[in-house]
Amino acid sequence: MASYPFTEIEKKWQQRWDDSDIYKTSEDKSHPKYYILDMFPYPSGAGLHIGHPEGYTATDIIGRYKTMRGFNVLHPMGFDAFGLPTERYCMEKNIHPIEATNTNIAVFVGQLKMLGFGYDWSRCVNTTDPEYFKWTQWMFLKIYNSWFDDEQQRARPIDELPIPDEITDTKEIEDYKDKHRLAFISMVPVNWCEALGTVLANEEIDEWCAKGYEVVRRPMRQWMLRITKYSKRLLDDLALVDWPISTKEMQRHWIGESIGAEIQFTIEGNDKSFIVFTTRPDTVFGATYIVLAPEHELVSDITTPDQKNEVAEYIRETSLKSDLERTDLNKSKTGVFTGAFAVNPATGKPIPIWIADYVLAHYGTGAIMAVPGHDERDHEFALTYSLPIKKVVTPSGGSEWDIENKAFTEDGIAFDSANDEFSITGMATPDAINRTIEWLESKSIGCKKIQYKLRDWLFSRQRYWGEPVPIMYFEDGSKRALDESELPLRLPDVLDFQPAGTGESPLAKVESWINFIDPKTGKKARYETNTMPQWAGSCWYYLRYIDPKNDEIFCNKEKEKYWMQPDGVDLYMGGAEHAVLHLLYARFWHKVLYDYGYVSTPEPFKKLYHQGLIMGEDGRKMSKSLGNVINPDDVVAEFGADSLRMYEMFLGPLPDAKPWSTSGIEGVHRFLNRVWRMLATEAATLSESVVECELSKEQEYVLHSTIKKVGEDIESLHFNTAVSQMMIFVNEFTKSDRKPRQAMEKFVLCLAPFAPHIAEELWAILGNTESIIRHSFPDYDESKTIKDEIELVVQVMSKIRSKLIIPLDSNEEFVDSLARADENVCKHFEGKTVRKVIFVPNKLINYIVS
RNA sequence: GCAGAAGUGGCGGAACUGGUAGACGCGCUGGACUCAAAAUCCAGUGGCCUUUAAAGCCGUGAGGGUUCGAGUCCCUCCUUCUGUACCA
Structure with missing residues (x-):
């Protein structure tokens, strides 16, 4: 294929852009700002994937377009470089993660430059840089030194925590504070992988199991962040952002709000009581038994001697199961009777207390009142163990319902639901719920309650290659958080990253880490050996880009206001795989910072957009094993970066999954060749057919329609149709022997955001000396588009x-x-x-x- | 099961508030250029009937409905993708 000299052109302009710092972000306050953010990549050893340029090209087009429209554009790039894969790789190759990380980042930067993205590299961040993670640690300490004021619904300094009068002892006060901090230590069952020597987040399990690693449940001492305190705000504030519906829905589900009631049950022959959560308090008359989670604290207290063995055995069995196994056993429910009875507060009758693993310890109170008539799970369990089923709701249509056969779970009319104090019989479900809550509240044995599914965030990993937790422990069991002036707490420079073998991170083997004299107190101390999870560094990187070199504060307030007001990042582009975790964690950190006035917006990301996956030519997900992987380096070598950029935009709508097609990129490449020939000779001089001349009616129509459509399509992220329109333009103008110069100039300006290299070259060939990005995007005449x-x-x-x-x-x-x-x-x-x-x-x- | 998104030629995909379905690209067919090929350029290209054309009929996952008119709006169903799942 005889092509325009794309290799030379692209090299030449990339060099010039670099030399002239043309993409350095301007902060001239007389211009409006536009903040575009790409989800920064994890710099893996494999280099850039063909999917990366899709989102990056989209944002690059918008960045260039907005620049040409007179905006100050902040469009930075950085690297999320802490992580287990690098650590594993380094253990195999016996090199240091810093070395591997720097090598990988250099490869990524080279590839990103090769694709012509207009990033301001002076703002590049790297989460593994001590000057960066100093502030990650600083933020962790902010969270650590906070408690959540439920009334004000915000974080407040731990020193403002009201201490109950009865607590006077210094140590007790510290313990009390520790119990209320937003970062706290807890013994929790975790997903432990012996071979990796670390815990894994629930969402990481699949990935590593697929690679053949084994993961088991095991209780361990872990750092947790109290994200659950922000459940309501994280849920409510979704209304403030312009995100894909599906992503918002996923977050809503993840947070999982349910409205119901808590009800207190007493135990026969025991002065203890327990509380259950239910969304259907109106069915309390139909509660015929109780189920406690096997882990429930009351189980050992109430189990009768003759049931002890059976209960103990059941608890042992379930403790070995992972969460996955427990939920996987969807087929049949198992449980054991404790021998104890509770009193149904509505009927006054004794009901048996069972334990079963279909009740989860970590949700609600870990205890339920079982209403087999009106809950499918309870129904199934009742049938299995021949427990009584009682009908207390009937379908509102008056139709018959065989309660033995199937639970009636919908709203209906309360039935046979009365005691000496109140009756809801005949009431519709919503009224019955309210009336029951009133009665519970009047008796002080229950109240309305909003329950969330969201769990606290497991915030420690037993790894070397992560941010150290800036806390030290003394021999007397007390601990001390580092002062701001002591940050960053750097990783010790060692070369042994093998797990300690004790369930601790490799740091536990480093003498200088676990046995040193704290200069401030003079006491013998050891640092926390856990490091932070990979999510930590990505929780706030968008703020660092705003002020990347500041060593006084993570981000200057004035600069934050300029770039983040009024609603945060203007456009955030990234994969849908981060729809929940990263986006939830980042929102959480942002809200803590907001509570202290460090940031000026309640939400970090105004508009979120997900680019779709690029599939292999066979329509399947690209993977090495399928042999359908396309390498961006090869594509650029064969067709040029401009062709790759344009092709990825032309493939189809940005959010859709789309298959790669080699003949498809040839088509786009052919188009760029046509553009070149329309304007330039083979010797890269201006074609003689480009002349000063009037446009025909049709040409005028096509030109103005093109300017209009390209601009509008960029604004609405419909890049595929923008490319089509430019093709229509070229088809129209190549028909004619005389190419009107002014139309050619405007066209090249339209093309510039998409294919910046060829556009720069043609712009220069047209006689311009300044970079095309310094020129305005052309205007169109509406009357000529009709x-x-x-x-x-x-x-x-x-x-x-x-x-x-x-x-x-x-x-x-x-x-x-x-x-x-x-x-x-x-x-x-x-x-x-x-x-x-x-x-x-x-x-x-x-x-x-x- | 639940939630969200989507089903349009041989393929990727267009189609504004209901108003010419299939823009643009790929592929294919024919032609020009060439000793030949590549590249390039020109023309054609949803299906059926027809030698061709005109004319006509059928066509946006399936079936109903609203309307002068439905890819677009409403109802029912099917399929695919994505997330989630004993959350009381």
Whole structure:
């Protein structure tokens, strides 16, 4: 294929852009700002994937377009470089993660530059840089030194925590504070992988299991972040952001709000009581037994001697199961009777207390009142163990319902639900719920309650390659958080990253880490050996880009205001795989910072957009094993970066999954060749056919429509149709031997955001000396985007019978007279009379005949 | 099961508030250029009927409905993708 000299052109302009710092972000306050953010990549050893350029090109186009529209554009790039894969790789190769990380980042930067992205590299961040993670640690300490004021619904300094009068002892006060901090230590069952020597997040399990690693449940001492305190705000504030519906839905589900009630149950022959959560307090009369989670704290207290062995055995069995196994056993429910009875507060009758692993310890109170008549799970369990099923709700239509056969779970009419103090019998479910809550509250044995599914965030990993937790412990069991002036707490420079073998991170083997004299207190100390999870660094990187070199604060307030007001990042582009975790964690950190006034917006990301996956040519997900992986380096070598960029935009709508096609990129490449030949000679000089001349009517129409459509499509992220329109332009103008110079110039400006290298070159060939990005995006004349002659459809009985070429805005009489004169139209009138005429100006005329 | 999104030629995909379905690209067919090929350029290209054309009929996952008119709006169903799942 005889191509324009894309390799030379692209190298040349990339060099010039680099040399002239052309993409350095301007902060000239007289211009409006636009903050575009890409989800920064994890710099893996494999280099850039073909999917990366999709989102990055989209944002690059917008960045260039907004720049040409006079905005100060902040469009930075960085690296999320802490992580287990790098650590594993380094263990195999026996190199240091810093070395591997720097090598990988250098490869990524080279590839990103090769694709011509206009990033301001002076703002590049790297989460593993101590100057960066100093502030990650600083933020962790902010969270650590906070408690959540439920009334004010915000974080407050831990020193402002009201301490109950009865607590006076210094140590007790510290313990009390620790219990309320937003970062706290807890013994929790975690997903432990022996081979990796670390815990894994629930969402990480699949990935590593697929690679053949084994993961087991095991209780361990872990750092947790109290994200659950922000459940309500994280849920409510979704209303403030312009995100894909599906992503918002996913977050809503993840947070999982349910409205119901807590009800207290007493235990027969025991002065203890317990609380259950239910969304259907109206069915309390139908609660025929109780189920506690096997882990429930009361289980050992209440189990009767003759049930002890069976209960202990059941608890042992379930403790070995992972969460996955427990939920996987969807088929049949198991459980054991404790021998104890609770009192149903509504009926006053004793009901048996069971334990079963279908009740989860970590949700609600870890205890339920089982209403087998009106809950499918309880129904199944009741059938298995022959427990009584009682009907307390009937379908509102009055139809019969066989409660033994199937639970009735919908709203209906309360039935047989009365005691000496109140009755809800005959009430519709919503009223019955309210009335029951009133009664519970009047007796002080229950209240309305909103429950969330969201769990606290497991915030420690037993790894070397992560941010150290800036906390030290002393021999007396006390601990001390580092002062701001002591940050960053750097990783010790070691070369042994093998797990300690004790369930601790490799840091536990580093003498200087676990056995040193704290200079501040003079006491013998050891640092926390856990490091932070990979999510930590990505929780706030968008703020660091704003002020990347500041060593006083993570981000200057004034600068934050300029770039983040009014609603945060203007456009955030990234994969849908981060729809929940990263986006939830980042929102959480942002809200803590917001509570302290460090950031000025309640939400970090105004508009979120997900680019779709690029599939292999065979329509399957690209993977090494399928051999359908496309490498961006190869594509750039064969067709050039501009072709790759344009092709990825032309493939289809940005959010869709789309298959790669080699002949498809050839088509786009052919288009760029046509563009080149339209303007330039083979010797890269201006083609003689480009001349100062008037545009034809048709050319004027196409030019102005193109400027209009390309601009509008960029704004709405419909890049595929913008490319189509530019193709239409080229098709129109190559028809003519004389190419009007002014049209060519405007076209090249439209092309520039998409294919910046060829556009720069053609712009220079057209005689310009300054970079094309310094020029404004062209304006169009609306009147020229409208044709003065249009085709109008003539229908008879709503079927097209003819088409008329008529002047724009022709009136009905005129159209009618022409239409009636049409031969084919007349044919369809034969033997019929016109009953009705529908005239839509500039569109159609429709005759209804009979 | 639940939630969200989507089903349009041989393929990727267009189609504004209901008003010419299939823009643009790929592929394919024919032609020009060439000794030949590549590249390039021109023309054609949803299906059926027809030698061709005109004319006509059928066509946006399936079936109903609203309307002069439905890819677009409403109802029912099917399929695919994505997330989630004993959350009381």
